[in-house]
Amino acid sequence: MADPEADTLELPPVPDWGRGRPRWAAQRIHPRRIGIGHRKLISQFRDWTRAEGHPAAGRAKGARLGGLALAALTTWRPLVEDPRLLALAGGSYLVAAWRASRPTPVTEEELQRRFLLGVQELIGDRPGIHVRELYDRLQAQPAAAHLDDTRLRALLVRCGVPTQQMRLGDVGGRIGIKAADVAALLSPAPVDTSSGPVDAGQHLPEEVVDQPETGCRPPSAHSQKEPFMPDHDITVRGHITLPDGSAVACPDCGTDKELTVYGPDGGAGHLMCPSGHHFPPPAPIDPYRLLASAVADPRTEFLS
Structure with missing residues (x-):
């Protein structure tokens, strides 16, 4: 059972349609991020030395191991003799581990x-x-x-x-x-x-x-392409915006605010302005897809 005090849930994984900045900030300062990046770098280094997927895996593996041994012999003495170089190398590795574990959107x-x-x-x-x-x-x-x-x-x-x-x-x-x-x-x-x-x-x-x-x-074979029919009318406070950024407006009075998307009883697929003018959506835009896209905007208010 989910803890009501927890800030996240395992099930159901309902998406938050915002940017999630608090969670991103927590990931940026998470103390285990360097450890996660270290494991990723070790895994990438192991795969590189094994030369998996290389056309000549045996020869490539030997050449890479030989190059690593030569690099270790040439850099070991300077690092031991000068602690500043050792600190610089360690700091560079920490930065690389930090960058390797950065969260992906x-x-x-x-x-x-x-x-x-x-x-x-x-x-x-x-x-x-x-x-x-x-x-x-x-x-x-x-x-x-x-x-x-x-x-x-x-x-x-x-x-x-x-x-x-x-x-x-x-x-x-x-x-x-x-x-x-x-x-x-x-x-x-x-x-x-x-x-x-x-x-x-x-x-x-x-x-x-x-x-x-x-x-x-x-449902049909083309249910993904057909308009979705809501079970009642939905009124949006503000604008219903087209993909190009312009707002849907009534062709009779020019009103573009508080439009109603009509359900089946009122003629599915049509819009109505506050003055009572009925009009179809700009072809080939599906009004319910426009309505769904409004969910992503937290400023959208629904009156019904």
Whole structure:
């Protein structure tokens, strides 16, 4: 069980869409960083002396060992006779070890993969999970306590997770996520998303039943390319920004603030300004992808 006082969580690995400066600062001053860099340098030196992967590994290994022996013989006496050179060499090695262990930035793809792994961990051995249960369990974790329902929904859009009406056990008619769809997003190879019998040890057998509905699209071979249908309207305070930096504006009145992205009941894929003008998004921009990108900006406020 996770410690509520801990500053990080092992599961679920919910990504923080900020820069993470406090964590980076902690890594810069971490006392074990030199030790980590030392082990990396030793490993690289060992691989270099073994000449692994070299076309002529035996000859290259002998030449490298001979060069190291010659360098040791020529530098040993000056280092012993002049302590300043020894201190300079030791300081240079410490700097090299420090630089070798510098943290690498985490890519957005890696953050999305961690989020999908967290969703998969919450699903467990069940065939799927209802979105409401997923939101509640994620928000119960300290690492995701700052994410409301709208931001979590947009995060699912960002990661390309399809949703649909599904039945789990005796609870049906709710929007949920299939475990096979999450596995397909995590696997580079195609994964069979057909539902099969699952024995998770529950008293009531759980089975994913796809039902015809108007609010969500069933997953398909092109689900990654098709627009995602939210289950209700979402209003954004401020601007919805295009990739080129310009804001989406109503073609009738020119308003670019407090736009509403309409869900299925109001005509999925359309926008509305505060004056009530309906208009499609600038083709071929998907409004829900624009909405998902707003999650990365902490200044974005959602009114609904």
